[in-house]
Amino acid sequence: MNILDHIQQNYPTLFESEKKIADYILANAAQVINMPIAVLAKHAKVSEASISRFCKKINLTGFHQLKIELAKIQEDRPAQLSEHSTLSDQLRTIAQTKADELNISTENLDEAQLVQVLKALTDCRLVQFVAIGNTTPVAKDAAYRFNQLGITSVAFDDWQVQAAFTLNMTADDLFVVISNSGESTSLLKLIDEVKAKGIKVIAVTNHPESPISLVADFHLTSFSRDAFFHKDYYFSRLSAMYLMELLFLILSQDPARLSHIKAHEDVISSDKI
Template sequence: MSSENVIDMIYSNLSAMTQTDKKIAQSILKNPGDAVNYTISELASKSSVSEASVSRFCKNLQLTGFHQLKIELAKVSDDESSYYKVVNIDNIQQAITNIKDNKNSEISNTLASIDTSTIKKVMKLIESSRIFQIAAEGNTFPVVEDASYRFNQIGILTICSESWETSIGQTLNLASDDVLMVISNSGESKRLLKQIRIAKKKGIKVIAITNRNDSPIALEAEYHLRTAVRQKVLQSEYYFSRVAAMTVVETIFLLLIAKDRKRLSRITEHEAIISDTKI
C-alpha cells in the first residue's frame, strides 16, 4: 500500500472501479466513521454485494484483505478532512460551509501527500530548465495558464497553449534540457499521453500532476505529484477540482521563491511594467 490514506486511495480510484467496487466504495465514503465498525458481512449487505466482492475490493486497493481495510479506515475515521460533505441546495448556508470544508480537505490532503524528495527534484528540474512547458486539456487548462503566468514572473521561461496541436508543436521544439509538466485530473488523456511519449523520445524529463498514482500519465512520467480531490460534480462518481492542482502549482512556485528570494525582484519588475494599465 502507498503512503496515501485509504480514503484518498478510494477517491482517486473511483472512476476506474467496476460497478460492484463503486457500490462498496460509496458505502464506505458515505461515513468512514461508521464503516470502520462494519463486519465484512455488514459492509457487503449495505453495498448489496457478496462478501467475496468485498474481499476483491480490498485486493484491488492493494490491501491484504478486509482486516487491513479496517485498520486503514481506523487511522482516518476521526479525521473529517478525509470526508466528502454533500452539497444540498435546500440549505444554502450549510452548502457553502460544506463546499469550504471540501476545498480545505483537498488542499490539506494534497499537501500531505507531497513527497519531500520528489518535490526537491521537481524544483531542481524546473529551475535548471531552458524552457518549461506545461500542458493540459479542457477545463484543466486554466490551471496551466495561471502556472505559466506565475513561473514567467519569477524568471522561468514557461510556455503553454490551449490548442493541443500547437502544444505538440512546442514540444517538438524542446531540447533534452527542457522540461514538460502535464496536468490531468484523471491521468488518462490519450492526447497528453502521446505528448509525453514524444517528449521522452527527445530526452525531455516529464512531471505529472494527477489524482491517481497508478494513472497512465503518472506511470509514464519521471516524477508524479498526486492531488486529492473531494468535490463531487452533481450526483455522479466524477470528481473534479482545479483547487488541488493549483495548490501543487502554487506550492512549487512559493518554494522556488523561498529558495531564491531574488526572484521577488522579478515579480516587482513585472508588476511595475504592467501597473500603468490599471485604473
C-alpha cells in the same frame, strides 16, 4: 489522509465490482461499520470474495480492518450535501472539504522528489505546461507565474497547438502535464513525443497510479474530494492550482527570481489605477 480519501483517490484503478463496493462505502460509511460482510455484499450487489479483494486492493488486511478505519473518522468526516442542505451547511462543508484537499495535497508530497522538481524547473531552457479541459486554466496560470520568475514558460488552449510546439522542443526543455484523472490519451501521445526527445516530464494528477503518472519522471499528487458533492464528476482544480502556487512561492524565495517578479510588476504598473 483517511480511508475514504484513500478509496476515492484509488477509485479509477478499481474494477467494476470494486467500484460498486467503493460507491456504497462512500455513501454509507457510518452504516458499514456495523454491517457483517454478507450484508455489505448484498447492498453492494457483489460477492463476499469481491469485498475481501477490494480490501486487499486498498492495502487493508481485510473487512475487519476496513470497519476499524471507518470508525476512526466518523466524527471528523465532512457532512454529505444534498438538496435539503442549508446554505450555512453548504458553506461550512465546502470550506472544510477544500481546506482538507490542500492539507492532503501537502501531505502527499515527497520532499526528495520535490527537490528534484524544483531543480528541473530552474535548470531547463523553457517549460511547456499542458492540460486539456478543466485543468487548462491551471496550466495557463502556471505559465504566467513562472514567466514572472524568469523561467520561460508557455501554455496553449488547443491540443493541436500543444502538439506543434512539442515537436519543436529540445532535451533542454521541461514538460509539465496537469490532469485530474491522469488518463488523457491526447496528453499521453504528447508525453511519448517528449520522452523520445529525452525531455523530462513532471505530472500533476489526482492518482499516483494513473497512466500519466506512471510514465512521468516526477509526479506530484493533487487531491480532490469532489465525490462528496457529485459522483463520477471530478471538476475541482484547487489542489492542482495550489501545487503550482507552492512551487512558485518556494522559487520566489531566491532574490534573483524575486527581482524578475518586481521587474514585471514595474512594467505593468502603468495599467493600474
